[in-house]
Amino acid sequence: MPTGVAMRDVREQLFDAAERVLLRDGPDALTSRAVTTEAGCAKGVLHRHFTDFDAFLTELVRDRIRRLAHQGDLLLGCVGRGAIADNLTGFLTDLFSSVAVAIVGLTISRDGLRARLRSSSPSGVPILTEAVAAIAGYLTAERDRGRLDAGADVDTLALTLIGSAHMLFADRTGTPPSPEAVQRLARSVVPQTSVG
Missing domain, CATH: 1.10.357 (Tetracycline Repressor; domain 2)
Incomplete structure (x- = not known):
């Protein structure tokens, strides 16, 4: 994945990606890797905005x-x-x-x-x-x-x-x-x- 490319509205992009994974594959498939892959970003992006995956899910x-x-x-x-x-x-x-x-x-x-x-x-x-x-x-x-x-x-x-x-x-x-x-x-x- 390219690095150094700014993402706009990162939280909303990650939330929308999580929603797509949830709707398509169900709760068991929802992982930080699945979300960031769906969002088209590096896994570290999620962890720069949320302390852990449960914090991300809570905010979602x-x-x-x-x-x-x-x-x-x-x-x-x-x-x-x-x-x-x-x-x-x-x-x-x-x-x-x-x-x-x-x-x-x-x-x-x-x-x-x-x-x-x-x-x-x-x-x-x-x-x-x-x-x-x-x-x-x-x-x-x-x-x-x-x-x-x-x-x-x-x-x-x-x-x-x-x-x-x-x-x-x-x-x-x-x-x-x-x-x-x-x-x-x-x-x-x-x-x-x-x-x-």
Whole structure:
């Protein structure tokens, strides 16, 4: 590999490379060598920016959690508009069509990574915990507008949606669920009181 060539946005290039390896080959294939090879850089580049590989993976997961926060903001922007199930279908599809399923597998398979993430995600599975919070926030806003039953337990509904959607999308090598299947799930878990 050439040396002395400056890389722009090194962290983001390494994160994107790790994501490609995760999506293509799964968590077991994710090594510092695989990431740097995928990024087209020397292995030392990763270690110049991160103290070790678990530190790199921790920042990768945290970066993807920050991206999820943006998706949550977009979902909140849908409050009062369209069908609740359609809004949830879009959020769930975007979430699980991305690297989220692979990130879940990664965090489950690496004890050191989970331990480091506990400082910012003290319970549950990182990324899924944040997705549950985003959905619960959205459902609370819809309930406050009267579009969801006043007695709806939004926390349980959010957990049910994330757990069920994760089961639909869990096989990263299989055929992803159809939009209709995701919408059917959302409609069955969260019936709305009106469309208006």
